[in-house]
Amino acid sequence: MxxxxxxxxxxxxxxxxxxxxxYAVVDLTAFDANAAALLPRAGGKPIRVASKSVRVRELLGRVLGRPGWAGVMAFTLPEANWLVRTGVTDDALVAYPTADRGALAELAGDEELARSVTLMVDSTDQLDLIDTVRPPGHRPPLRVCIDLDASWRPLRGRVHVGVRRSPVHSARAAGALAAAIAARPGFRLVGLMSYEAQIAGLGDAPPGRAALAAAIRVAQRRSYRELLARRGAAVTAVREHAELEFVNGGGTGSVAATSADPAVTEITAGSGLFGPTLFDAYRAWRPxxxxxxxxxxxxxxxxxxxxxxxxxxxxxxxxxxxxxxxxxxxxxxxxxxxxxxxxxxxxxxxxxxxxxxxxxxxxxxxxxxxxxxxxxxxxxxxxxxxxxxxxxxxxxxxxxxx
Missing domain, CATH: 2.40.37.20 (D-serine dehydratase-like domain)
Known part of the structure; x- marks a missing residue:
């Protein structure tokens, strides 16, 4: 049989x-089923599709045509500019800071791109670099988002659990950067993003490794509780200096958990559409x-x-x-x-x-x-x-x- x-x-x-x-194929029935399955996990909050996990304009457009999906999280600025120019989206959040001067010049020289693309920053040095490409007064205001580090640092910071991303870890640091951005001409702070990789990108059921799985689950629970409080405090601190349009968080592996955070207004997901093998090691949901x-x-x-x-x-x-x-x-x-x-x-x-x-x-x-x-x-x-x-x-x- x-x-x-x-x-x-x-x-x-x-x-x-x-x-x-x-050659490579995508089974559209499974792709659409995964897109539909992610929606209830997001708890009514919109899902921003992570383009790095798709890299096909046709499929990005397919998922963005579904209710509940809105906007793209791009992985480079040239990609974000291209996706806007080709009509895939009018809302592209660049997930990582950029030093691409050509793409910055393109963004700063085009009103439509400046309205549609949001840059990621975690330092005033990045603002300085942007100003060297085209200074304020010679460009439209550029949209920026603060990257809040979501890693867990127990034992008074002596242990680091998560990925090495932004230097902005505390609510105080987020507020200080928000104040600096608000004081700079030529920029508009519109968002805050935090990616909890130790939860969203780490499977809690690695096959044949029961002890490791138990340790991962304990760390994820404690990390989540810590981030819940710290992200909420960071959002409050940032909102003292800017009217935020969005607070982004999560990934395919943490959609349900991240959506339960009242500070978060939108979730990011992308890998769950294709269902790669890394997600076979998750208990909560397997695409x-x-x-x-x-x-x-x-x-x-x-x-x-x-x-x-x-x-x-x-x-x-x-x-x-x-x-x-x-x-x-x-x-x-x-x-x-x-x-x-x-x-x-x-x-x-x-x-x-x-x-x-x-x-x-x-x-x-x-x-x-x-x-x-x-x-x-x-x-x-x-x-x-x-x-x-x-x-x-x-x-x-x-x-x-x-």
Missing amino acids: ATESDKLRERLNRATAHLDPP TPAAFFACAVVRRPAPGLATVLGGGWIASGPAEDTRLPAPWLPTGLKLLSSEGAGEVQTPLAGRAADDLRLGDLVWFRHAKAGEVCEHVNELHLVEGDRVVGSVPTYRGEGHAFL
């Missing part, structure tokens, strides 16, 4: 039989896998082994096994610890290897979401057992933003 995995493999194989691998890439078997080096051409689509982050792509279909395949996923070939072992012939497909899932798009010029959109369209990735449109 065919399993659900068998049916998915057969469906993907039928849909793409006319294509030559390697349906929607994005896959296929490689062809080209060698049978020994019994129990099958080798595909390519496959080394490694995710960013710490150099560990969790960043490797996972051979997904047929089930029962695994990477070799001695070789991993190679740029030009990837040998696979397991009970399914002996059933694979030259030319057969192995379907992989990427560890992250949008990064898969850096390896292909287009994504093939699958509905049922048909490809219903092919849309260019950022790379396919000639853009490598990072």
